[in-house]
Amino acid sequence: MNNGVEALLERVRSALGSGARPEPAERYYRNLMPPAGGKGEDRLELFARNVTALSGVFHHAGSFEEAVERLKKMATELKWKKVACHGTGTAFKAAQALGLDVLNTDGGYEKLALEKCDAGITECDALVAQTGSVLVTAQSAGGRGLSILPPHHVVLADNKQLVADLSEAFIVLEKKYGTNYPSSLSFITGPSRTADIEQQLVLGAHGPKKLTILMY
Amino acid sequence: MTRNAVEFRNASAKSAVDEKRQGLLTHAIGNYLGKRDTGRKRFRDWEGARKQAEAIKNEALENLDKYLPQFIEKVKERGGTIFCAEDEESARTYITNLALDRGVKSVVKSKSMTTEEIHLNGALEKKGIKVLETDLGEFIVQLAGETPYHIVFPAVHMSKGEVSDLFHQKLGSKETSDIEGLTMIAREHLRKEYCSADMGISGANFAVAETGMISITENEGNARLTMALPRIHVAVVGIEKILPRMADLSFFLQVLPTMGTGQWMSCYNTLVGGARGKNEADGPGEFHVVLLDNGRSKILADAESRETLRCIRCGGCLNVCPVYQTVGGHSYGTVYPGPIGAVLTPLLRGLKEWGHLSYASSLCEACTEICPVKIGLHKRLLANRRDYAGKYGPMAEKLGFKAFAFAARRPFLWRLAGALAAVGQFFYPLVAWFPGNPAKGWTKGRMLPRIVWKSFRNMWIGRGGEIS
Numbered sequence A: 001m002n003n004g005v006e007a008l009l010e011r012v013r014s015a016l017g018s019g020a021r022p023e024p025a026e027r028y029y030r031n032l033m034p035p036a037g038g039k040g041e042d043r044l045e046l047f048a049r050n051v052t053a054l055s056g057v058f059h060h061a062g063s064f065e066e067a068v069e070r071l072k073k074m075a076t077e078l079k080w081k082k083v084a085c086h087g088t089g090t091a092f093k094a095a096q097a098l099g100l101d102v103l104n105t106d107g108g109y110e111k112l113a114l115e116k117c118d119a120g121i122t123e124c125d126a127l128v129a130q131t132g133s134v135l136v137t138a139q140s141a142g143g144r145g146l147s148i149l150p151p152h153h154v155v156l157a158d159n160k161q162l163v164a165d166l167s168e169a170f171i172v173l174e175k176k177y178g179t180n181y182p183s184s185l186s187f188i189t190g191p192s193r194t195a196d197i198e199q200q201l202v203l204g205a206h207g208p209k210k211l212t213i214l215m216y
Numbered sequence B: 001m002t003r004n005a006v007e008f009r010n011a012s013a014k015s016a017v018d019e020k021r022q023g024l025l026t027h028a029i030g031n032y033l034g035k036r037d038t039g040r041k042r043f044r045d046w047e048g049a050r051k052q053a054e055a056i057k058n059e060a061l062e063n064l065d066k067y068l069p070q071f072i073e074k075v076k077e078r079g080g081t082i083f084c085a086e087d088e089e090s091a092r093t094y095i096t097n098l099a100l101d102r103g104v105k106s107v108v109k110s111k112s113m114t115t116e117e118i119h120l121n122g123a124l125e126k127k128g129i130k131v132l133e134t135d136l137g138e139f140i141v142q143l144a145g146e147t148p149y150h151i152v153f154p155a156v157h158m159s160k161g162e163v164s165d166l167f168h169q170k171l172g173s174k175e176t177s178d179i180e181g182l183t184m185i186a187r188e189h190l191r192k193e194y195c196s197a198d199m200g201i202s203g204a205n206f207a208v209a210e211t212g213m214i215s216i217t218e219n220e221g222n223a224r225l226t227m228a229l230p231r232i233h234v235a236v237v238g239i240e241k242i243l244p245r246m247a248d249l250s251f252f253l254q255v256l257p258t259m260g261t262g263q264w265m266s267c268y269n270t271l272v273g274g275a276r277g278k279n280e281a282d283g284p285g286e287f288h289v290v291l292l293d294n295g296r297s298k299i300l301a302d303a304e305s306r307e308t309l310r311c312i313r314c315g316g317c318l319n320v321c322p323v324y325q326t327v328g329g330h331s332y333g334t335v336y337p338g339p340i341g342a343v344l345t346p347l348l349r350g351l352k353e354w355g356h357l358s359y360a361s362s363l364c365e366a367c368t369e370i371c372p373v374k375i376g377l378h379k380r381l382l383a384n385r386r387d388y389a390g391k392y393g394p395m396a397e398k399l400g401f402k403a404f405a406f407a408a409r410r411p412f413l414w415r416l417a418g419a420l421a422a423v424g425q426f427f428y429p430l431v432a433w434f435p436g437n438p439a440k441g442w443t444k445g446r447m448l449p450r451i452v453w454k455s456f457r458n459m460w461i462g463r464g465g466e467i468s
Helices: A005-016 A040-053 A064-077 A090-097 A111-115 A166-177 B003-016 B019-042 B046-062 B064-077 B088-101 B113-117 B120-126 B136-143 B160-171 B179-196 B222-228 B246-260 B296-301 B306-310 B322-327 B338-349 B351-359 B366-370 B377-392 B395-408 B411-431 B456-462
Strands: A057-060 A082-085 A101-104 A119-122 A126-128 A133-137 A152-157 A184-188 A210-215 B081-085 B106-109 B130-133 B199-202 B206-208 B213-218 B232-238 B268-272 B286-292
Touching: A005 B064, A005 B081, A005 B296, A040 A057, A064 A090, A064 A152, A064 A210, A082 A090, A090 A101, A090 A119, A090 A152, A111 B179, A126 A166, A133 A152, A133 A166, A166 A184, A166 B246, A184 B222, B003 B322, B003 B351, B019 B246, B019 B322, B046 B064, B046 B246, B046 B306, B064 B081, B064 B286, B081 B088, B088 B120, B088 B232, B088 B286, B106 B179, B106 B222, B113 B120, B113 B232, B120 B130, B130 B136, B136 B160, B136 B179, B160 B179, B179 B222, B199 B222, B206 B246, B213 B222, B213 B246, B222 B268, B246 B268, B296 B306, B296 B338, B306 B338, B322 B338, B338 B351, B338 B366, B338 B377, B351 B377, B366 B377, B395 B411
Parallel strands: A057 A210, A082 A101, A082 A119, A119 A152, A152 A210, B081 B286, B106 B130, B106 B199, B199 B232, B232 B286
Antiparallel strands: A126 A133, A133 A184, A184 B268, B206 B213, B213 B268
């Protein structure tokens, strides 16, 4: 089948002509961008401030066990019945510890079953202080649906995963995946939101109404 | 005057006095402007950022013959399918044929201006395929049978009461004035649809040559669901969306929302490079990218208008445009309204039919001043006017300006015309109602101050001034 590629490239080539092209643009944007939180406590504070400003919840636990305790408390308070997780790592272990029904997305799942879970628990690739974002990929966080379909997204992150700015997050991605990127990745910045009716902010437009980040 | 021009004029006249719409728009834009300005101040150097954005987009456009093939190869490497559409019809045909071939019964769509541009929904519906917009604003506009009023805020012209009535009528929901309640009605309704849809269709905000991934910016999560759950994903991407490097996104993902909505980061920025990968839990079985030309390569060929392809569709120029705010988004009769629409539409769809939009501007330059990729919008509007007047300007206008030039070069005639104007103005009300009166547009709602008998020249001489 003729996919039109050659014809398009021909039109583009003739539009641009054969004249000399300018040098690639110099990238100096990192110095222009919003501040990126320095190191240590500064970075942590900036991240916490940004997450909170967007109605997310951030908790810095002393250890993984403490993070799991916090999760258990949430499960009781919010009366969760069923949660979803992925893999065999921290998200799986934390979900198991709740003693509830657990759906593991590894190897595929029923869409409607995932939709009925009270929370999706995932790991992540990085936390970004500059923007208060969580970086997840289809490989690190149990696919595309787990962090968007259930009404509450809980992220488990190691404190070493906190990076200063988006530029650093892209460096993390490149180091980890190189030429073999996951089929999908998302920067998640706060719970799902909309202001499409009279500019009034409403959380949980289509994705999770709540976002909780547990760092240990 | 073309039919489009007449329609534009009539719709504008109506919209300009629609206080309710104006009120909604003024409220929304006022809210946005405050957030936008706070957002710009977060940058250490926003003006520097605009220059950087301009330079990177220029690099991408000027080397499109290198970056496009790179993007295409990367998508193919991961098993994606590329289709390059020369015009809107070939894009529509490809997507409808694909849907029919794969037995698609229902489609969920995330917000995309390119799919509006190719009028995709109607084409799919004609083949009996159900199409649902999932972005809340787009969903509302689709239910109402309208087109988006604004590039970023599609339903900005509707009040909560109107949305409630609409949902009640079309979805059978209870009427409510609670905006959160209305949002939840849409959420519940659409959740079922994501899970059962066969095909998800999205646009793209950026397309990265380095990795062959498209990037989508959104707040609601509907785009993520659209790309996660159906078994086929089709992305319709304008060829000007290319960015050279993955890392360039660390910059553009913050520039776009700063101008678009006044957020420092939109809630979800998702990059997709293919169908479900090995060892991944979910995702579509097929990934198709439709690269849309539809007039863009022609703009690229014109060194003067090429800069318009830098546009990242942030809507920032609409929000500062006094004309957009007066005539509203629907009057333009096009997919892209406001300054960028007035510039792009004649270039994409033909000067003859759409050149009149170039006059929908006071040339105040607010659009040029705000544009994050530094498109000289007012200069482009002037260039469109120049081309339009040269080719299609009405004879009466040309004659009028010739007469003006003739008189202006002859002091006696000029003085005579000034004196006659004072007399003429006295009798003007007698002819003002004539249907063919060319001054009607100016004098319908206001009148020129009275022209005095004694001209400035005469006053000057009367006070002993000299005339050279």
